[in-house]
Amino acid sequence: MKITVHGAGGGEVTGSCYLVQTRDANVIVDCGMFQGTRKLDNHNHIPQRGAFTKLNAVILTHAHLDHTGRLPLLTRAGYDGPLYATPATTDIADLILKDSAHLQQADLERKNRRRKQQNLEPLEPLYTQEDVDKLNRLYRPLRYDHRTEVAPGISVRAVEAGHMLGSVSLEMTVEEGGAKKVVVFSGDLGPRGAPLHRDPVPFEHADYVFMESTYGDRDHKPLAETAIETRKVVKKAIEAKGKILVPTFAVGRTQLLLYLLAGAFQKRTMSPFPIFIDSPMGIKATKIYGKHTDLFDAEALAMMKSGELHAHLKTVKFCPTADDSRALNHHPGPCMIMAGAGMCTGGRILHHFKHNLSSPETTVLIVGYQGHGSLGRMLVDGKKSVNIMGQKVAVRASVHTFGGLSGHAGQTDLLRWLKSFAKSRPHVFLTHGEERARKPLGKIIKDRFNLRVEYPGHKETIEI
Numbered sequence: 347m348k349i350t351v352h353g354a355g356g357g358e359v360t361g362s363c364y365l366v367q368t369r370d371a372n373v374i375v376d377c378g379m380f381q382g383t384r385k386l387d388n389h390n391h392i393p394q395r396g397a398f399t400k401l402n403a404v405i406l407t408h409a410h411l412d413h414t415g416r417l418p419l420l421t422r423a424g425y426d427g428p429l430y431a432t433p434a435t436t437d438i439a440d441l442i443l444k445d446s447a448h449l450q451q452a453d454l455e456r457k458n459r460r461r462k463q464q465n466l467e468p469l470e471p472l473y474t475q476e477d478v479d480k481l482n483r484l485y486r487p488l489r490y491d492h493r494t495e496v497a498p499g500i501s502v503r504a505v506e507a508g509h510m511l512g513s514v515s516l517e518m519t520v521e522e523g524g525a526k527k528v529v530v531f532s533g534d535l536g537p538r539g540a541p542l543h544r545d546p547v548p549f550e551h552a553d554y555v556f557m558e559s560t561y562g563d564r565d566h567k568p569l570a571e572t573a574i575e576t577r578k579v580v581k582k583a584i585e586a587k588g589k590i591l592v593p594t595f596a597v598g599r600t601q602l603l604l605y606l607l608a609g610a611f612q613k614r615t616m617s618p619f620p621i622f623i624d625s626p627m628g629i630k631a632t633k634i635y636g637k638h639t640d641l642f643d644a645e646a647l648a649m650m651k652s653g654e655l656h657a658h659l660k661t662v663k664f665c666p667t668a669d670d671s672r673a674l675n676h677h678p679g680p681c682m683i684m685a686g687a688g689m690c691t692g693g694r695i696l697h698h699f700k701h702n703l704s705s706p707e708t709t710v711l712i713v714g715y716q717g718h719g720s721l722g723r724m725l726v727d728g729k730k731s732v733n734i735m736g737q738k739v740a741v742r743a744s745v746h747t748f749g750g751l752s753g754h755a756g757q758t759d760l761l762r763w764l765k766s767f768a769k770s771r772p773h774v775f776l777t778h779g780e781e782r783a784r785k786p787l788g789k790i791i792k793d794r795f796n797l798r799v800e801y802p803g804h805k806e807t808i809e810i
């Protein structure tokens with residue numbers, strides 16, 4: 347058996363893709379997009395020769411773009427085999443990939459207008475909506491805690507990864523020439539005890555494990571620590587009849603925040619106030635969450651079944667159209683507006699910032715990571731004035747960071763996950779982490795569990 351790391355190796359955190367090859371079959375686990383710098387954009391292709399043209403199956407760990415973004419390139423290249431994913435992953439991947447195709451199209455049109463002026467050939471899109479649509483008939487349901495035969499001699503068992511709705515870790519059993527090997531793929535692992543999602547389920551035995559290491563060098567701030575402070579900030583803003591602007595990623599953070607607010611309303615630590623989901627994608631994602639409530643943790647499930655969840659979210663209103671969004675400019679406070687983009691790099695949140703940042707009654711609530719150079723980072727850094735859509739806007743709003751909502755396990759939880767099956771002495775391959783994160787994690791794994799640890803590079807092949 348050979349396993350080649352076609353992404354998220356060599357210190358990268360995007361583009362997750364493993365190719366597993368035996369004498370009888372070729373399968374891939376995840377097919378993610380490389381995100382970030384332009385250099386990485388050049389990686390966004392599918393090999394046109396070799397095993398990739400003879401795939402028996404594709405298996406997905408979860409729906410995030412860095413694990414699914416190159417799937418339409420497979421259908422574009424003619425792949426029509428099965429695509430195994432949990433039903434929630436299928437629904438969310440379709441939403442995320444359609445959005446990705448749409449954004450690429452808009453970006454390309456802009457670039458090509460400029461290229462036309464310079465008499466340059468127009469650029470081709472990486473993939474189109476049609477390529478995304480073609481994926482729909484390939485999806486096959488991957489059931490939790492169930493063994494699925496995916497190719498001759500290769501079967502997988504999927505268990506909860508706790509990272510996002512529908513996420514799984516995979517235990518792959520590979521039989522070749524009378525020998526049987528177990529390879530575990532962690533996928534992205536979630537933190538233990540996080541609200542709404544179930545905890546990651548560990549394994550008992552593995553010969554090899556490909557493990558993510560995004561936060562291998564640190565632990566997150568505990569959610570409970572910042573939740574109390576955030577509640578005070580929100581309460582104060584509501585009493586001052588201000589607007590609370592929350593730049594959010596449409597999938598995950600939006601629903602998590604709604605769940606936490608419902609809990610606060612239920613416990614009467616806060617009185618209900620109007621909440622607007624001003625994001626077409628956020629609305630669709632919230633509906634997908636509503637369809638897969640069986641994946642919620644016990645507390646959220648109980649709240650859902652008793653009807654309390656809906657009852658306490660009565661003040662939530664959806665704003666699907668641009669007109670709905672514009673109408674919020676004249677809506678008096680107090681209210682909360684959740685809108686994209688998560689890092690304030692575009693989207694409807696910019697319009698709300700333009701109208702409200704200069705008002706001292708406004709509160710900006712940061713719930714996710716803000717990359718270097720992003721508008722969100724400038725606000726976190728306390729800039730007194732920012733440029734929004736070519737206009738200088740004074741910042742008089744207060745800015746508060748609500749930490750602890752990460753979908754990734756910190757160092758302690760990663761080690762705890764591995765500990766449960768470390769006794770079976772798996773050979774560990776650390777991926778999906780920058781060097782500064784995976785190297786310290788690897789050192790602890792070696793010292794604590796006395797296991798062999800390796801750090802595969804991009805396109806490195808491991809012979810097993």
Ligand SMILES: [Zn+2]
Nearest residue numbers: 408410509534
């Ligand atoms: Zn992920």
